[in-house]
Amino acid sequence: MEKNRLLYEEAVKYIPGGVNSPVRAFGSIGSCPRFIARADGSRLWDEEGKEYVDFIGSWGPMILGHNHPEVREQVTEAVERGLSFGAATAAEVEMAKLVCDMVPSVEMVRMVNSGTEAVMSAIRVARGYTGRDKIIKFTGCYHGHSDGLLVKAGSGVMMAGVPDSLGVPAGCTGDTLSARYNDLESVREHFVRCGEEIAAVIVEPVAANMGVVLPREGFLEGLREICDQYGALLIFDEVITGFRLCPAGAQGFFGVYPDLTTFGKIIGGGMPVGAYGGKREIMELVAPLGGVYQAGTLSGNPVAMAAGLSQLSILRDFPESYQKLNDTADDFFEGIRQRIASAGLSYQVNHIGSLGCIFFTDQEVSDYESAKTSDTGKYADYCNYMLEHGIYLAPAQFEAMFLSMAHTELQLMETLRVMEAYFV
Numbered sequence: 001m002e003k004n005r006l007l008y009e010e011a012v013k014y015i016p017g018g019v020n021s022p023v024r025a026f027g028s029i030g031s032c033p034r035f036i037a038r039a040d041g042s043r044l045w046d047e048e049g050k051e052y053v054d055f056i057g058s059w060g061p062m063i064l065g066h067n068h069p070e071v072r073e074q075v076t077e078a079v080e081r082g083l084s085f086g087a088a089t090a091a092e093v094e095m096a097k098l099v100c101d102m103v104p105s106v107e108m109v110r111m112v113n114s115g116t117e118a119v120m121s122a123i124r125v126a127r128g129y130t131g132r133d134k135i136i137k138f139t140g141c142y143h144g145h146s147d148g149l150l151v152k153a154g155s156g157v158m159m160a161g162v163p164d165s166l167g168v169p170a171g172c173t174g175d176t177l178s179a180r181y182n183d184l185e186s187v188r189e190h191f192v193r194c195g196e197e198i199a200a201v202i203v204e205p206v207a208a209n210m211g212v213v214l215p216r217e218g219f220l221e222g223l224r225e226i227c228d229q230y231g232a233l234l235i236f237d238e239v240i241t242g243f244r245l246c247p248a249g250a251q252g253f254f255g256v257y258p259d260l261t262t263f264g265k266i267i268g269g270g271m272p273v274g275a276y277g278g279k280r281e282i283m284e285l286v287a288p289l290g291g292v293y294q295a296g297t298l299s300g301n302p303v304a305m306a307a308g309l310s311q312l313s314i315l316r317d318f319p320e321s322y323q324k325l326n327d328t329a330d331d332f333f334e335g336i337r338q339r340i341a342s343a344g345l346s347y348q349v350n351h352i353g354s355l356g357c358i359f360f361t362d363q364e365v366s367d368y369e370s371a372k373t374s375d376t377g378k379y380a381d382y383c384n385y386m387l388e389h390g391i392y393l394a395p396a397q398f399e400a401m402f403l404s405m406a407h408t409e410l411q412l413m414e415t416l417r418v419m420e421a422y423f424v
């Protein structure tokens, strides 16, 4: 009984906040983390034996569902051959070819161990290639926890980025300019002021770290145009969207192609993997070929490659499963919208394909400012209710819901039924 709480009490003695990543804390909903014992398909079981329908999917990676038999088999076979060699392997070659096949803008790719590393490295390459230092990021977009990207919401174009974390020297964020998501004018202003110093614009092509915020029509195209005009690189951070909306990621979905792309989450099939890639001419700058240094003892790890390769191969071989997933998700999120409306509420449901979220606000959410109008107290109450009823959601408002190909119609209907009971 109360095993989650007991584990949490132990955890906080030895681990800061009791968790190894802040998103796993349940503090913002005033609750105790569920300690997960195992997962299968779209279900999770916590240490108390309680079963949940999982709408986090390890924050994105588990698009095929947990414990997929083929992925498990490939990983088990890889484990038997050895955990790490620190040397080149055939699996890495296969992985690189597969990524380049699936994502046409990627002609060369380098494997790393996390999304954070992928973004940090891609930015270094963009700076190396352009010989410029400044980058533009959008407030509310998350690109991992490297120093230069932990920048406070910009409070004006003239301001250099201010660190958003203790321990980040001001010198590390001084070259990071903030712009407003879905606002091309806020990007243009930076370029007009110092366009010849800007190496790159980095963007989540669908923002999924301030809740889910869709790019307005023309926004991504506009970024492409501005970057071309000023000779800056466009970087799509597809750590969440890569292989999520279609085999070619958000860039394939919207038909707007960046110079560099970063991957994480799905690409590792549940193992710690990240990758960055893009045009050959740019990627040829990466060491040992070129002068941009980037390395990793465990990068391209054979067990991680086995997991990623088998998940990506399944996604490539059954592209029609995206259509089915996206259709199912359309119905599901529409179902949420209807239930909110029939309860006489006016909360926002943002979604695209299998990514979505509810904002507890009556304002349309198109950027960080409007996302912030959401009532997080209401989210906390809703989330705790859902958890009690066996629906596992992100324990914070500004995160996405992830559907997987393993969710069944029945589970989604049941989830809608629980939501309906909550909203009325």
Ligand SMILES: *Cc1c(COP(=O)(O)O)cnc(C)c1O
Binding pocket: 113, 114, 115, 116, 117, 119, 142, 143, 144, 145, 204, 209, 237, 238, 239, 240, 264, 265, 274
């Ligand atoms: C999760 C995420 C990252 C960071 O990836 P980690 O593997 O957690 O380091 C970077 N960018 C985006 C868009 C993400 O969602």
